[in-house]
Amino acid sequence: MTAKQPILSVQNLHAKVEDKEILKGVNLEIFPGEVHAIMGRNGSGKSTLSYTLMGHPRYVVTEGKILFKGIDITEMTPDERARTGLALAFQYPVAIPGVSVSNFVRASVNAVRGKDVPIKEFRAELKEQMKKLGVANEFLGRYINDGFSGGEKKRLEILQLALLKPALAVLDETDSGLDIDALKTVSEGINNLSNPETAILLITHYQRILNYVEPQFVHVFQDGRIVKSGGGDLSKELEARGYDWVSQELTPSGVS
Amino acid sequence: MSESKLVNTIARERVDNLASQNGEPSWLKELRVSSWEAYLQTPMPTGRDEDWRKTEIESLDLSNLNAIDLSTKKDEKAKLPEWFETALTFFDNHSGVVAEVGQASVPAKLPAELAAKGVIFCTLKEALRDHAELIRPYLSQIESDQKFVLMNKALFNGGTFLYVPPNVEIEGPFVSLTHFTSSNGSPNGVAIFPRLIAVLGSHSKASLVNILSSEPGKENKTTLRSLANVLVEVHVAPGAKCEYLEVQRFDSNVFAVTRTHNQVEQDASVKSLTVALGGSQLKGDIATVLNAKGAESDLQGIVLGDTDEHYSFNTIQKHNAPDTSSNINFRVALKGNAQSIYQGVIEVAKIAQKTAAFQSNKNLLLGNEARADSIPKLEILADDVKCSHGATVGPVDREQVFYLMSRGLSAPAAEELIVTGFFRQILEACTIGRAKDWVYDVLAEKIHGV
Numbered sequence: 018m019t020a021k022q023p024i025l026s027v028q029n030l031h032a033k034v035e036d037k038e039i040l041k042g043v044n045l046e047i048f049p050g051e052v053h054a055i056m057g058r059n060g061s062g063k064s065t066l067s068y069t070l071m072g073h074p075r076y077v078v079t080e081g082k083i084l085f086k087g088i089d090i091t092e093m094t095p096d097e098r099a100r101t102g103l104a105l106a107f108q109y110p111v112a113i114p115g116v117s118v119s120n121f122v123r124a125s126v127n128a129v130r131g132k133d134v135p136i137k138e139f140r141a142e143l144k145e146q147m148k149k150l151g152v153a154n155e156f157l158g159r160y161i162n163d164g165f166s167g168g169e170k171k172r173l174e175i176l177q178l179a180l181l182k183p184a185l186a187v188l189d190e191t192d193s194g195l196d197i198d199a200l201k202t203v204s205e206g207i208n209n210l211s212n213p214e215t216a217i218l219l220i221t222h223y224q225r226i227l228n229y230v231e232p233q234f235v236h237v238f239q240d241g242r243i244v245k246s247g248g249g250d251l252s253k254e255l256e257a258r259g260y261d262w263v264s265q266e267l268t269p270s271g272v273s
Numbered sequence: 274m275s276e277s278k279l280v281n282t283i284a285r286e287r288v289d290n291l292a293s294q295n296g297e298p299s300w301l302k303e304l305r306v307s308s309w310e311a312y313l314q315t316p317m318p319t320g321r322d323e324d325w326r327k328t329e330i331e332s333l334d335l336s337n338l339n340a341i342d343l344s345t346k347k348d349e350k351a352k353l354p355e356w357f358e359t360a361l362t363f364f365d366n367h368s369g370v371v372a373e374v375g376q377a378s379v380p381a382k383l384p385a386e387l388a389a390k391g392v393i394f395c396t397l398k399e400a401l402r403d404h405a406e407l408i409r410p411y412l413s414q415i416e417s418d419q420k421f422v423l424m425n426k427a428l429f430n431g432g433t434f435l436y437v438p439p440n441v442e443i444e445g446p447f448v449s450l451t452h453f454t455s456s457n458g459s460p461n462g463v464a465i466f467p468r469l470i471a472v473l474g475s476h477s478k479a480s481l482v483n484i485l486s487s488e489p490g491k492e493n494k495t496t497l498r499s500l501a502n503v504l505v506e507v508h509v510a511p512g513a514k515c516e517y518l519e520v521q522r523f524d525s526n527v528f529a530v531t532r533t534h535n536q537v538e539q540d541a542s543v544k545s546l547t548v549a550l551g552g553s554q555l556k557g558d559i560a561t562v563l564n565a566k567g568a569e570s571d572l573q574g575i576v577l578g579d580t581d582e583h584y585s586f587n588t589i590q591k592h593n594a595p596d597t598s599s600n601i602n603f604r605v606a607l608k609g610n611a612q613s614i615y616q617g618v619i620e621v622a623k624i625a626q627k628t629a630a631f632q633s634n635k636n637l638l639l640g641n642e643a644r645a646d647s648i649p650k651l652e653i654l655a656d657d658v659k660c661s662h663g664a665t666v667g668p669v670d671r672e673q674v675f676y677l678m679s680r681g682l683s684a685p686a687a688e689e690l691i692v693t694g695f696f697r698q699i700l701e702a703c704t705i706g707r708a709k710d711w712v713y714d715v716l717a718e719k720i721h722g723v
Binding site: 072073074075094095096099105111113115120121124125126160181 | 670671672673675676677678679680681682683684686687690691693694695696697698
């Protein structure tokens with residue numbers, strides 16, 4: 018029997034943006050079927066981690082590596098990473114006027130699956146996922162994120178992930194800007210992504226979404242690295258006590 | 274430039290020849306001759322003229338050009354370019370097609386019910402023969418002091434005429450094709466002077482598609498330049514509605530100078546889309562004159578350049594009367610080391626109060642060597658107006674590319690999608706047949722580099 022291989026293994030990851038080092042040695046392992054949450058204040062580098070994982074060209078890895086399914090993806094372009102099974106739901110998805118949701122989603126699904134999905138089959142799949150997320154038909158004819166409300170943007174992100182079926186879904190502040198009903202629907206969508214083969218990494222600074230999507234592992238992110246890891250209860254402790262006690266706890270032990 | 278070498282080509286003799294060869298009435302000959310005289314007195318524009326900035330006008334050697342006649346023979350079976358046959362499937366509800374392919378013309382098959390209503394759609398040559406008195410006022414109504422317009426008015430010998438009587442509304446578009454070749458196939462060192470005149474009677478409604486193209490050169494690119502000097506005049510009478518689509522797809526040895534003039538009268542409207550897809554040098558003028566109260570115009574423009582193509586478009590929104598409105602939305606994307614210069618003028622006369630005039634020009638630079646300039650000009654003499662203009666020039670948004678790539682699309686596929694999207698927003702405004710789908714396909718082909 019072989020030991021279970023992690024889907025994601027981030028090893029001593031350092032990254033900079035325009036010569037400013039933001040990630041300062043991130044270590045993280047995620048196994049299939051697991052749900053992880055990374056929590057931290059705004060500006061702690063959480064979003065940089067998600068962009069760096071997905072390969073945004075503005076974020077330059079200076080040290081360490083990212084293994085995904087055992088493959089070193091550190092040098093891969095974003096589309097190669099996507100085709101390997103990694104997906105990121107953006108905190109602020111950009112609008113692309115003139116490009117319809119249906120056109121784009123189909124092109125994306127075909128690219129990631131590496132084959133042209135027959136149009137009938139694709140439509141059926143799409144309709145089913147749209148129904149689950151409470152997304153209206155007229156959505157398909159609209160331009161990507163153009164004039165979308167916050168909730169609509171997040172629904173479209175989850176809809177795409179549901180169709181792409183990634184091995185690891187990274188969700189960057191997916192809960193931000195959602196009212197309670199939208200939060201419930203989107204959380205349900207996230208839970209539907211989860212299965213024994215798929216792992217989820219939630220990045221958030223509120224505990225709120227963790228009431229609906231329950232992680233087995235919670236990591237506290239501070240100043241460009243993970244400073245504390247624990248089980249699901251850690252998020253409740255963070256909610257109750259804030260982030261300051263983590264820093265105070267760390268200072269004497271000399272983590273700096 | 275030595276005028277003496279022009280004797281057999283662009284010259285006074287030719288003006289006289291045309292008049293006699295076509296058996297034109299004396300008033301028409303006089304019009305040609307007076308245009309020719311004005312042409313001679315008008316200096317050739319140079320790169321130093323503001324309107325001709327960056328156009329390599331000096332590279333055009335008029336002395337080497339042979340003017341050819343369009344529509345010298347009717348030929349029902351003249352071979353239409355394959356892509357044009359494809360285009361026609363997108364206009365399957367059309368109301369008639371006039372095609373001038375080289376020197377052959379394929380006559381319009383106007384549906385009998387339209388003919389019965391008094392609609393005329395034919396080559397300009399036929400119109401001058403059969404409807405001379407009807408067309409006469411429109412030949413001189415729009416004045417110009419531009420060298421190339423005067424050249425066309427003296428030498429035009431091809432083109433199309435559309436007449437829609439008052440109160441007649443027509444759903445399907447009229448389609449006109451001017452496709453030029455020379456006797457040896459590709460157009461080398463030749464000049465054409467097509468003139469298209471559309472007249473929409475009061476409270477009528479019609480749409481017109483005008484496609485200008487040339488046979489791709491078989492020889493290498495150093496072969497002689499050809500000239501396409503095109504004049505389009507659209508007269509929209511009170512209360513009439515006109516929709517116009519022009520697609521220019523010339524080959525890389527063609528120097529094209531096009532002038533489109535929309536004359537819009539009281540409570541009339543014109544909606545147009547100009548698509549420029551090729552040529553070595555393209556100099557396009559689009560003028561809209563809002564001549565009376567309630568006149569409206571909505572103009573869209575698309576330029577997709579590649580290799581070392583050069584585009585220069587000047588638009589004029591001229592408000593001569595109060596309560597008029599105009600809008601221009603001009604979008605340019607450039608691959609390779611293509612260049613574009615856009616100059617947009619909004620002119621509001623002192624009496625034209627309550628004018629609304631808007632202008633937007635967006636440029637996407639796809640090639641590292643591509644270059645675009647945008648120059649807006651506002652000349653507003655009235656004081657109670659709403660006017661705005663805006664321009665952007667820049668590469669494709671990197672965040673958009675990253676977003677699409679993060680969903681599996683390759684970098685070229687992402688860029689292609691963004692550029693077609695950039696144009697699609699404009700195409701949505703075009704409601705002629707399924708024109709927007711055809712233009713979208715043609716754009717995608719060129720973006721794709723087929």
